[in-house]
Amino acid sequence: MEKGKLKAAILGCGVISSAHYKAIKANSNKVELYAVCDIIEEKAIEAAQKYGAVKYYTDYKEMLKDENIDFVSICTPSGLHGEMAVECAKAGKHVLCEKPIDVTYEKLDMIVEAFENTNLKFGGVFQYRTYPGLLRAKRMLENGELGKVYIGDGYCKVYRSPEYYRSAGWRGTWKLDGGGCLMNQGIHTLDILCWLMGGAVSAQAKTFTLDREIEVEDTAFAILKFKNGGYGTFTGTTLAYPGIGVKVEIICEKGRIVFEGSNTYLYKVDDSGKEVKICLDTIETEDLNKMQNKEIENTANDPAALSSTGHTFLVSNLADAILENKETHVGLREARHAVDVILAIYESSKTAKEVFVKT
Structure with missing residues (x-):
């Protein structure tokens, strides 16, 4: 982290990733986009150029080795969220995870075990809240x-x-x-x-x-x-x-x-x-x-017709939780209940x- 700004990475460059980018940009006083990752290299390159990321990756585990990254926005298909969140925790990265945080009891329990009793912050994306x-x-x-x-x-x-x-x-x-x-x-x-x-x-x-x-x-x-x-x-x-x-x-x-x-x-x-x-x-x-x-x-009618206002608040909240050691607005157990x-x-x-x- 340089000059008090957190460095964020977006994991998954599909439709929902744009809301996370807009939210990061809206919080430019304390967060900056550092990296993007997608298994399809063309999408990763396009997102990096469009959003101004310093780096792009096609292997998220390689991305997590980068010590510059403070938190990861997980925007991949739902059934991948759990294993990716656990790998983020192993790498010492905080997480903002799209809904649902995963889709099976086993994966939900894995996330809880990975983040509870640590100093890492986990925020769930439930913007209506x-x-x-x-x-x-x-x-x-x-x-x-x-x-x-x-x-x-x-x-x-x-x-x-x-x-x-x-x-x-x-x-x-x-x-x-x-x-x-x-x-x-x-x-x-x-x-x-x-x-x-x-x-x-x-x-x-x-x-x-x-x-x-x-x-x-x-x-x-x-x-x-x-x-x-x-x-x-x-x-x-x-x-x-x-x-x-x-x-x-x-x-x-x-x-x-x-x-x-x-x-x-x-x-x-x-x-x-x-x-x-x-x-x-x-x-x-x-x-x-x-x-x-x-x-x-x-x-x-259109899943892409999504306001970024809620995401903006949640990115800001996660950043404050990291910088000030506070709880996130939608914590892990709250995020899993639905x-x-x-x-x-x-x-x-x-x-x-x-x-x-x-x-």
Whole structure:
């Protein structure tokens, strides 16, 4: 590290890597892009030239030998995240990992073992957790401002064409995608639902492959029991044409919270008995105020239509965690919970039984 700036490497130069590059560039006061890596040399060279990286690699283990690198953004197919994160830990590198952090219990446990009880920082990319309205809603629920929490429902109803799945050999496979509409697309929304409800306890579910020619599910339905004593449902599909989007609704004793699109609202009855709708997306903290530009994120039809605002916050947060020895915004155990919930849903669908969530 030179002059207080952390040197970052991007591992995997696919679609999502651009969000990480933009986030690193937006934090140029404390982070700079040093290296990129992809097994396809042409993609690595192109990314290095486009993003201004000092070095490019085609072998990530060779890249990890470079002592100049402080942290690695892992942007590869999901089923590779675990082994790559473990190798980063062995090399003494901090990690910012795209969702899901991996797709099997074995790999999740490997990551936990590699990072816990070390000085290394691990951050999961769940950018919805950086949205000011959702952060405010989380505090309201934790503080009991809305009374008892009864029901938490959510859905992710998006469109992914047959061409989307054919665009990369790993898409729609159990080994590398880890699942379909839940593990790839729905995980962000499911994470917010579980986060607001204090975590999930168990799942009863059914998944289907109704139309796409893929190994994994394109449609799923789940009944969930939550740690706060509430119950709810989650629906996921990649067949909604045109794409509808995502939504989470929390029904409480004294009102309800609704997250839809990029905004969070509180619905309640005021002292006069009138129903009111309050937008919770006020910018409350200095860190969020510095980087929140409220880009509209709409990936219902196009997975590349992704705002980099959340990634910008998460890169900044990881840098601060490294420089100031603080916890990351989405730590390792938080980042794995949504995966554990999805794995419980898959098991429930196979066994037709209620399955308890591992974490």
